[in-house]
Amino acid sequence: VFLSNISIQMFGRCGSISHAYQIFCRIVTKDCFSWVMMLQAFATNGHLHEAEHLFFKIPQTNLVVWNAMIAAYITNNALLKAQSLYESMPEWNLISSTTILTALACSGDLEKAKVVFDSMEERDLIAWNAMLAAYTHSDNIDELTAISQQMPELDIVSWNTILSAYARSGDSHTTEQIFHRMTEVDLVSCTTMLKSYAESGQIGQAQHVFDGLPHRDATSWTVMIEAYSAAGSLTEAVDLFNKANSKDIVTWNAMLSIYAQSGHLEQSKHFFDSMPLQDAATWNTLLAAYSQRGHLIYAQELFHKMPFADSITWSVMIHGYAMNGQMAEAKSLFSTSLIRFQVARVMLGAYASNGLLDEAKGFFDSMPER
């Protein structure tokens, strides 16, 4: 059972959902781990319905099962369902509350996140850190200090959270000050600092941090590659990409995006074809490149071939049509899009940028989640 459970997890992680399920079905005496890992395998591969189905079939549920289902809803953009499950749970632990708190904060609902936090019976450092991060998502830098002073203690994650808040605000000077005052830094702190330097045009400082890294993972390579691209050194970026000994799908996507931004569509397409890993972001990048340069025919062609499509895919197409004055196409695409509420903003902008204010108003009034 142990080995089967591990296999389910492994297949789930590499997207082989049918293999995972086969193994799951062959286990005669499934334990809690088997159920949870299968649930996660479904959820992380976008099969929310199957995950839900499984959840209701689990013979003896416990907190881990409930928490895993909440996480499943969250990763599949079903925050409302996550909330109602959370509220209907027989009991909560630190993990349940922190999970939902973070999701609420990420959706921009700081108030609800606070309510969850305040209702917690006990709070550990992770919960505090989650609340700290919640404030950084609402760009409330001043409140950060207030929160951090209430915290019983701060660890490296707390400091990294604060650091990234300042980095995101564009204040590279304060970011630098905090970074140097930190008693302990790790790869996350350094990458945050590196990005902040890069964004403020200090490529030399960025390179210096990069050189001093204890080890380089795919994230640090990606940030450094983008730093050179942002500084206008495409050659350096390409060079670094070829040197990088740790690359993941994000590194590849970032490089594709750099080619696309540089306007070399042919080269982008070749690079795209050579990619060992692809996901929705990969296809969206190429799609946006075509669409933004007015090659809507190419975009359309690609759109119909896409193995992955998400709300961004639809937004790119609709925005592309709108910018090209093809409102009829934009409208009909919107009506067939699956994730309407994510795309509605773009549709609204489409009406507006074509001067169709009355239609925009009518559309706005018809939005259920406005």
Add this chain to the structure above:
RNA sequence: GAUACGUUGGUUCUG
């Protein structure tokens, strides 16, 4: 005995 759930850094559209 060993495996599962929460907090901080990187990519694609719009803002």
